Amino acid sequence: MTNNESQTLDAHPNHPEVDQSDRVLPRNLRQTGDPGIEMLVSTRVRKSPFFDKSFNEEGAWRCTVYNRVYHPRGLVEPEDGGAMKEYEALTESVTLWDVAVERQIRVKGPDAEALTDYLITRDATSIETMKGKYVILCNEDGGILNDPVLLRVAEDEFWFSISDSTLMQWIQGVNVGMDFDVEVDEIDVAPMQIQGPLSEDVMVEVVGEEVSEIPYYGLMDTQINGCDVLVSQTGFSGEKGFEVYVKDASENAERVWDPVMEEVKAHGGRQIAPGHHRRIAAGILSWGQDMDHETSPFQVNLGYQVPDDKEGDYIGKEELERQKELIENGEYPFNLKLVGLKIAGEPIRDYAPDFWIISDPETGKECGYMTSPWWNPELETNIGLGFVPAEKLEAETDALLNDEIYEHDLDLEFEVHLPEEYAEGDGEPAFATVAEVPFKESVNPSAREQAKLNARKESEE
Structure with missing residues (x-):
């Protein structure tokens, strides 16, 4: 069965059967593949200060646009091993990445801490000078607007090292109504x-x-x-x-x-594109792929970003605390939940051009979609992150559908409708099983990962 054949006759190809009622703007799930189009280089998109080095000297052969900046996404040509050759360099030696697309938004002034604390879900007041923290900013509906690394470079100065969404105008707009004594700028x-x-x-x-x-x-x-x-x-x-x-x-x-x-x-070592193959294995999310402004942190593995003990107010606090209480009472308030999947099929050695459709093998009904798939050589299988029906997870486990769910391999199968080049047999969908996240531990585990590792050590003693 091909991807097109998998779509029901009464469903528009842009909107398969997948229940996206959690969203105001559905994702386009049409399976169009890579049409082989050419990137137009123009002054509408910024060239970073590293542009000449990445493209003209080191030979980056393709790019994407990230934060309205050209971003190199391929240094090793496919005939020379492509992205998996870059993975080898990353995991065995050392690599240099051009990430000037992580534009730096500075909040500076007497009220810098107060405004920053109001913007993020975690506690900005506990961040010491010359320390950083991974944070999220949400809107009033609890949707994730950005997940930057936040750097406190001085008592009265924070840098937001942003992911792929416009943040400066959001911060400036928030401050119009709040009138904190700060300057908000993108810096050089x-x-x-x-x-x-x-x-x-x-x-x-x-x-x-x-x-x-x-x-x-x-x-x-x-x-x-x-x-x-x-x-x-x-x-x-x-x-x-x-x-x-x-x-x-x-x-x-x-x-x-x-x-x-x-x-x-x-x-x-060598320059490579940002290592999405390795970040998927580590369970690190990519804004725009795995989450966006209509995604709650409780739909992905970011529930730990919503603390129980933050006294100060922040944007989205009331809604996020409501969601958290529902989940703790066993009432998951969303239709879909992001999970890790181990996927059969031929090795996926490049970026997915579409959100590949996930279906229920028992009914054949389209029920979810992949966000970030890739081949993992250590596990010798395809792995990935994807949204699946929460009710299927609830039927399989007693675990709450918060971050706890990522600590379990579940005996739960789905089917992923892979493109022909990765599909098995005659284009039949590939079986996928729900897997623990991260698939591969990080050198520096997150607080959530570290707690899990400590619990395992205690149980083994």
Whole structure:
């Protein structure tokens, strides 16, 4: 059965049978594949300060648009191993990523802490100077607007290192009604990531031994090639890694890039595209794929971002606390829930051009969709994240449909309608089983992952 044949005759191809009534704007689930179109390069989309290095020197051969900035998404050509060759570099040596698309939004002034605390669900007042934290910002309906890394670079200054959604105008708009004494601007700072097992070795050569003392989510001011930079021990890979935030990037970006790239290559590494294959294994979400402004943190593995003990008010607090109470009482308030899936079929070695349809093998009915699939060589199977009916999960487990659900492999199967190149046999859908998330532990586990690991150790003693 092909993807087109899997759609019922009475369903519009843009809107298969999948219940998207949780959403005001449904996702387009039409299975169009990759039409092989060409990216138009124009002044409507920004070129980052690393653009020339990534595309003209290091040979990035394709890109996407992220935060209205061109973003390299392929350095190794398919005939040379493609994305999986990049995965090998990330997990075995060291890699450099151009992530200047993570635009830096600065909130600075006497009320910077107060406004930041009102914007995020977690407690901004507990973030020490020169420390960072992974956070989310929600709207009044509890939808996730962005999931930045938040950096506190001074007592009165925060940087939001944003994911793929416009945030500056949101913060400015919020402040119109609140009148906090702050300035909100996008600043001339461009980050790069150094990720992989040898990332610390590279950073020691570039900035010195003191980089080894930076804790996870810690920050350090230093210089590279005479240019001011901020270094953090963070990343988007699940591997050991650092980010270098180049200040005055319009002038200094390439002066910082060159010695870092030279050291990466000296350690057997290379530039790669951001490691979506590895972040999927680590259970790290990508805004726009796995979640958006119509997604509650309780629909994905971000329920821990809604604390029980935050006294201060924040945008979305009333609705998120209502959702949390319902879930704790066994009344999940949504139709769909994001889960991890291990998927049969041929190895998926590149980005999915569509949200591939998930169906119920018992009824054949379309019931969900994949957001982030990829092949994992360690597990020797395709893995991915996808939305499935909450009622199917509830029938299979006594676990609450909060973050607890990600700690379980469930004896629950679905079918994924893969494109012909990945499908088994005569294009039949591939079986998929609900799996524990993360699929592969991170070098620096999140607080939720660490709690789970500690619980396992206690049970084994």
